[in-house]
Amino acid sequence: MSVPLTLLGLLEREPSHGYDLKRDYDALFGRGKQLPFGQVYATLGRLARDGQVAAGSAEPGDGPDRKRYAITETGRHVVDTWLAEPVEPEPHLQTVLFAKVTLALMLGKPAAAYLDTQRAAHIRRMQELTEIKRTGPLVDTLLADHALFHLEADLRWIDLTSARLADLAEAVKTR
Amino acid sequence: MNSPAATSGRMIETRHVAKNFGQTFALRDASLCVAQGEILAVMGPSGSGKSTLLHCMAGIYTPDQGEVLFDGQLLNTMTEADRTKLRRTAFGFVFQFGQLVPELTAADNVALPLLLNRTKRKVAYKTADTWLDRLGIGDKGARRTGELSGGEAQRVAVARALALAPKVIFADEPTGSLDTLTGEKAMDLMTGLAREQGTTVVIVTHDARVAAYADRVVMVRDGLLTPADLPSSPAGGPYGTSAPATASATAAAKGMN
Numbered sequence: 001m002s003v004p005l006t007l008l009g010l011l012e013r014e015p016s017h018g019y020d021l022k023r024d025y026d027a028l029f030g031r032g033k034q035l036p037f038g039q040v041y042a043t044l045g046r047l048a049r050d051g052q053v054a055a056g057s058a059e060p061g062d063g064p065d066r067k068r069y070a071i072t073e074t075g076r077h078v079v080d081t082w083l084a085e086p087v088e089p090e091p092h093l094q095t096v097l098f099a100k101v102t103l104a105l106m107l108g109k110p111a112a113a114y115l116d117t118q119r120a121a122h123i124r125r126m127q128e129l130t131e132i133k134r135t136g137p138l139v140d141t142l143l144a145d146h147a148l149f150h151l152e153a154d155l156r157w158i159d160l161t162s163a164r165l166a167d168l169a170e171a172v173k174t175r
Numbered sequence: 176m177n178s179p180a181a182t183s184g185r186m187i188e189t190r191h192v193a194k195n196f197g198q199t200f201a202l203r204d205a206s207l208c209v210a211q212g213e214i215l216a217v218m219g220p221s222g223s224g225k226s227t228l229l230h231c232m233a234g235i236y237t238p239d240q241g242e243v244l245f246d247g248q249l250l251n252t253m254t255e256a257d258r259t260k261l262r263r264t265a266f267g268f269v270f271q272f273g274q275l276v277p278e279l280t281a282a283d284n285v286a287l288p289l290l291l292n293r294t295k296r297k298v299a300y301k302t303a304d305t306w307l308d309r310l311g312i313g314d315k316g317a318r319r320t321g322e323l324s325g326g327e328a329q330r331v332a333v334a335r336a337l338a339l340a341p342k343v344i345f346a347d348e349p350t351g352s353l354d355t356l357t358g359e360k361a362m363d364l365m366t367g368l369a370r371e372q373g374t375t376v377v378i379v380t381h382d383a384r385v386a387a388y389a390d391r392v393v394m395v396r397d398g399l400l401t402p403a404d405l406p407s408s409p410a411g412g413p414y415g416t417s418a419p420a421t422a423s424a425t426a427a428a429k430g431m432n
Contacts, residue, residue, distance in 0.1 A: 116401070119394075123403055126387035134363060148384055155383045159220070 002096060003035065004043050005082050008052055008075050009103040015056070015070035018044055029099055044069055052078055079103075083114055086121035091150030094157065101161060105172045115162050122155050185247070186211045186343055186375040187232050192241035194227050201227040205241070205400045207393065209343075214366055214376040216389035221381060224398040226347055229379045233266055233345045234258045246342065264292055267336030267344040267374075269365070271351035274332050277321030281307060284320055285335045292339070306334035310364055326357035333365045343375045350385055362388045 003025075010016070010024055022040045047053040052075035056068040071079070083104050087096050097118065104111035129144040129151075136144070161168070187209040194202040202224040209215050209232075219225040230236040231243055234250045243250040245265070250258060268274065275284045285303035290296065307313050310330040320328050329349065336344050349365065350358030366388045369376045378389060386392045386403075394403035 116403075119403060123383065123386065123392050126383060127389075127392075130384075130387040133359075134367070148387070152383050 002082075002099070003039065004047060005079065006099050006103065007040070007043055008047060008071060009079050009083075009099075009107065011053060011069060011071040012076060012079055012107055015068050017066065017068055021069070028102060029095075031095075047075065051075075079107075080109075083109055084117065086114075086118045089118075089122045089125035089151055089154070091147060091154075093154055097154070097157070097161075101165075101168070102172055105165070105169045111165055111169075112162060115158050115165075119155060119158050119162075122151050122158070126151055126155075184210050186213070186245070187377065188242075188244040189228070189232060189238075190242045190244070192228070192231050192238040192243060194224075194231055194236055194238050200398050202231065202238075202395070202400075203398045205231075205395075207400060209375055209377060211375055212370075212373045213391065214369065214378070214389045216378045216380060216386035216392045217395060218380060218383065218386045218392055218403055219395035223395045225379045225381075225395040227398075228395060228400070229345055229347055229377060232377060233268070233343075234262060263288065264339070265342045267339050267341035269329070269332050269336050269344060269346040269349045271348040275320040275328055275335075278319060280317050281312065281320055281323065281327075281331045281334075282316035284331055285338050288335060288339055302338050303334070306338040307331070309337075309368060310334045324357075325353050326361060329353060329357075329361045330364065333361060333368075337365075337368055337372065337374070340372070341374060343377065344369060346376065346378045348380055349378065350380070350382065355384075358385070 006029055007021055007025060010021055010028075016024075018037070018040050021044075022035050022037060025040075026034050044053060044055070048055050048069070052072055053069045054072050056070065058066050083100055087093055087100075100114060101111050103109075104114055126148055129148050132144045133141045185208050187207075189205050189207045192202060192205040193200070205224075205228055207228075217225045217228055227236065231238050234243065234245070234253070237251065245261065250261075253261070262268075276287070279287070282300060282303045285306055286296075286299040289299035289302060294302070304313065304316055307316050307330075310333055312327055312330050312334075315323060315327055315331075320331055323331065329352075333349075336346075344365070346365065350361055353361060362385055366376065368374075376389075378385065380386055392403040394401050
């Protein structure tokens, strides 16, 4: 799961304080595991250093950090690239793919097209693995089989998610 | 426009093909090229229109709109008799179920289409034996197909399709009734031998693992065709393949987004 990119994506909705970001992240992507405050502020610090977010001046208050963070043009570009690029097809991608689809729907970006790109990357990898099975020794075939079954599971999830996008978009927007 | 030169390398081409069943649009604006020797997989969930596409390509269904060309010849305007002849001589078929005559032996089943095409009996049976051998079931020639296992029967069906030396093999869910390993062996043999022979293959499947045996994968969803794999080279364009002919599902693909 890519925490920095997901936080950056959340910031594309509207400028936020670190606390609000953490709360939204935990609710949407935490799956029962909370993001430590320290990690949120360290991440925001790195994103600011890299020019992907801009920190406003501190507001009066008690919190550890009362700055409001806003995404920059560079940051928007980074989010767009991340969403549109397929993830390297390897097993156990569910959290990354889930975060990308959810953010894309939230930001009104073409989630269906992203899923199509991901499907294409998966199929290409499955073709490569099948070629290994066709030409390689049996031991390689066993490893290729394992990867193929996991990629197939991803693909079925991609297909089902594609079919559910309209309902998902509603669910994400009404949060 | 349909001169042999213009269609060289294009074995099957559909242009804006549409097919309805009553009020149901099974297939809309399907444009696709399958190059000679190419192995194409058509994926999609059940009811998506992928079998309808295959039936249109094979001249079994006549499209309501659009054109289907085989080796540059327009199928739409052929007489039914000519189309039947084409299906019997140039096309091989491998389906999921019920394609073999269970009372006949494996050798009879493979020889039958050859005999129908007036091949001499001796030659037909020799060819049948050769192909059963290549599919690893040379010892099953005298067995009735009704007594064979599912995997063996499917190999007989593949042998029967290849024995005709067809230009194109159409396979509809060829592994649908087989367990994973048996299905993979059948796919491996079918695609391997087809590559050896330079035979074009169109496989319809809902199974991504089966589709992965193909050179190129397209998807049908709700009757619309989209490319489903990445171009094999940057020069190939969005629907590119290494083969000279490319799928052009542009309109359909744009409609999806």
